[in-house]
Amino acid sequence: MKRWVMIERFCLAGHVVAMAFGLAGLLLVLPHPEFIATLPPFGQTLFGLSMIGGGAVYIVLAAIAVSLYAYRNLGLNQWLTFMLPAIGLSLGSELLGTSTGFPFGHYAYLSGLGYKIAGLVPFTIPLSWFYVGFSTYVLARAGLEAIGTKGWRKHLASVAIGAILLTAWDFVLDPAMSQTPYPFWEFQDLGQFFGMPYRNLTGWLGTGAFFMSVAAFFWRNASLPLSRAQLSVPLMIYLVNFAFGAVITVNQLDGRFWIPTAIGALLGVVPALVLWWLAGTGTTSDHFAASVDVTKTAQSIPAIVASK
Numbered sequence: 001m002k003r004w005v006m007i008e009r010f011c012l013a014g015h016v017v018a019m020a021f022g023l024a025g026l027l028l029v030l031p032h033p034e035f036i037a038t039l040p041p042f043g044q045t046l047f048g049l050s051m052i053g054g055g056a057v058y059i060v061l062a063a064i065a066v067s068l069y070a071y072r073n074l075g076l077n078q079w080l081t082f083m084l085p086a087i088g089l090s091l092g093s094e095l096l097g098t099s100t101g102f103p104f105g106h107y108a109y110l111s112g113l114g115y116k117i118a119g120l121v122p123f124t125i126p127l128s129w130f131y132v133g134f135s136t137y138v139l140a141r142a143g144l145e146a147i148g149t150k151g152w153r154k155h156l157a158s159v160a161i162g163a164i165l166l167t168a169w170d171f172v173l174d175p176a177m178s179q180t181p182y183p184f185w186e187f188q189d190l191g192q193f194f195g196m197p198y199r200n201l202t203g204w205l206g207t208g209a210f211f212m213s214v215a216a217f218f219w220r221n222a223s224l225p226l227s228r229a230q231l232s233v234p235l236m237i238y239l240v241n242f243a244f245g246a247v248i249t250v251n252q253l254d255g256r257f258w259i260p261t262a263i264g265a266l267l268g269v270v271p272a273l274v275l276w277w278l279a280g281t282g283t284t285s286d287h288f289a290a291s292v293d294v295t296k297t298a299q300s301i302p303a304i305v306a307s308k
Contacts, residue, residue, distance in 0.1 A: 143275030168268025
């Protein structure tokens with residue numbers, strides 16, 4: 001198990017570093033093409049490759065890190081019963097959205113996020129739904145369990161709060177990725193809410209709630225007695241990804257975009273920190289064997305980490 005911890009930490013660190021390089025490229029380097037011209041041919045080639053594939057790399061690294069975190073702390077069954085619905089249902093929602101405009105509005109993906117499934121949706125997009133959605137749901141559920149929420153109230157509240165936190169991320173992600181000088185997707189209809197259609201937000205909320213509800217069904221008999229230390233990975237994933245979008249939005253768009261950024265922080269960052277704090281400092285085993293037995297499941301299924 002120690003090697004999985006090392007790989008998880010390496011991928012998590014790589015995710016953060018890749019995002020930092022991405023920010024530097026988008027905010028400092030690309031606006032100053034004269035700097036790129038001073039690079040040697042090798043440097044220019046390397047920079048070009050990083051801009052083409054950097055977006056896909058940081059998403060894949062996060063998906064691997066979160067997969068390993070879920071496998072170690074929750075077990076194979078709970079990892080797969082969240083990941084597979086999250087990827088499958090979000091991909092279906094994205095394919096429907098890019099084809100028909102429902103549920104997000106009319107939009108299309110540009111380049112920079114990897115190979116497009118059916119020529120419409122980059123393969124990295126459902127991975128990002130998975131790793132951020134998992135992080136928000138686990139924070140919500142662990143925090144609620146820590147204060148004694150039980151039964152159907154726990155399941156309903158976990159899905160609702162997890163989906164709201166996920167949607168709060170979009171308040172900064174969509175402006176950053178669609179309205180800045182170097183976009184990764186574009187809305188084909190002018191949105192009423194800071195360039196975003198209102199149904200984009202409801203589409204995010206509905207998609208997140210859908211796959212979280214499926215996971216909640218499979219997890220209905222499980223408990224998540226996770227401490228703050230054990231929730232540090234989901235919290236870091238959420239905060240780093242929110243910060244990435246927020247920094248781009250407030251730096252490259254006009255002052256009015258502080259409004260969706262502030263709304264996103266109020267609906268997402270603040271509750272995430274509160275939920276993490278509620279978890280307390282209780283100590284549990286790394287796998288909390290009372291709920292799952294990773295060793296037995298690993299004997300029947302090869303312990304292969306899917307880089308997707």
